[in-house]
Amino acid sequence: MGFKLPRPFRAGGFFVAVGIKSAKSRLPAGVSRWESAPPNMASPLKLLIIDCDSTLSAIEGIDELGRLRGAAVFARVEAMTHEAMDGRIAVEAVFGERLRIIQPRRADVAEIGRRYIETVEPTAIAALAAARAAGWTPMILSGGFRPAIRPLADFLGIERVEAVDLFFDAAGNYAGFDEAYPTTRSGGKPERIRELRAELRPERVVMVGDGVSDLETAPEVDLFVGFGRYLTRAKVKAGAAAFVGSLAEVPALLP
Numbered sequence: 627m628g629f630k631l632p633r634p635f636r637a638g639g640f641f642v643a644v645g646i647k648s649a650k651s652r653l654p655a656g657v658s659r660w661e662s663a664p665p666n667m668a669s670p671l672k673l674l675i676i677d678c679d680s681t682l683s684a685i686e687g688i689d690e691l692g693r694l695r696g697a698a699v700f701a702r703v704e705a706m707t708h709e710a711m712d713g714r715i716a717v718e719a720v721f722g723e724r725l726r727i728i729q730p731r732r733a734d735v736a737e738i739g740r741r742y743i744e745t746v747e748p749t750a751i752a753a754l755a756a757a758r759a760a761g762w763t764p765m766i767l768s769g770g771f772r773p774a775i776r777p778l779a780d781f782l783g784i785e786r787v788e789a790v791d792l793f794f795d796a797a798g799n800y801a802g803f804d805e806a807y808p809t810t811r812s813g814g815k816p817e818r819i820r821e822l823r824a825e826l827r828p829e830r831v832v833m834v835g836d837g838v839s840d841l842e843t844a845p846e847v848d849l850f851v852g853f854g855r856y857l858t859r860a861k862v863k864a865g866a867a868a869f870v871g872s873l874a875e876v877p878a879l880l881p
């Protein structure tokens with residue numbers, strides 16, 4: 627874009643990016659679209675929020691980071707992830723611990739970014755195209771790591787990634803994570819969705835995901851779709867209003 631959006635609107639600006647070109651010509655020079663019409667008034671936003679790990683991609687990024695450290699670390703990390711996604715232990719009980727064990731470097735995270743793309747859900751591209759054609763804007767909401775997920779989001783044409791930031795030192799070594807970010811704990815996804823509703827004022831919100839952390843969003847969204855291509859979690863299947871085995875099934879369910 628050839629102009630700067632005012633700071634409060636920039637985060638959500640992409641949602642009506644298709645309208646910018648035509649609108650810009652009707653506005654005086656130097657006046658952006660958002661100064662005359664907030665995004666939600668210009669075009670009601672319909673948000674399709676999708677989990678990343680075991681939903682948009684077959685893998686669990688944190689487990690793959692563990693795998694880079696050998697079989698023993700992988701087994702330990704995978705067991706913790708599974709218990710958390712099954713809802714048997716709280717996310718916060720394993721979040722920092724898994725990272726402390728793995729100490730992921732910047733290069734490791736880039737490798738996971740490549741693996742996310744290699745293992746993308748096979749119907750994701752077509753499903754996202756169908757959802758966009760019906761007026762939905764896809765977004766990723768994840769308890770995974772923003773720098774690992776960004777390449778997959780770019781591959782899928784998804785602009786906004788809500789996930790946990792990782793920090794590295796100048797040599798690319800692990801230097802911690804954003805401990806304040808909601809998805810580092812149980813109840814974090816519904817909390818983030820409440821914040822997104824306040825920020826973006828979407829007309830409708832749908833959430834798709836495989837984990838109990840996704841199911842927790844059900845009271846905050848218009849429809850929660852459980853996802854079971856890679857793993858069927860009994861608690862999610864039982865609690866979800868809809869449950870699918872392929873992202874291809876999602877567009878027909880959108881309210």
Ligand SMILES: [Mg+2]
Pocket residue numbers: 677678679680681835836837
């Ligand atoms: Mg998941």
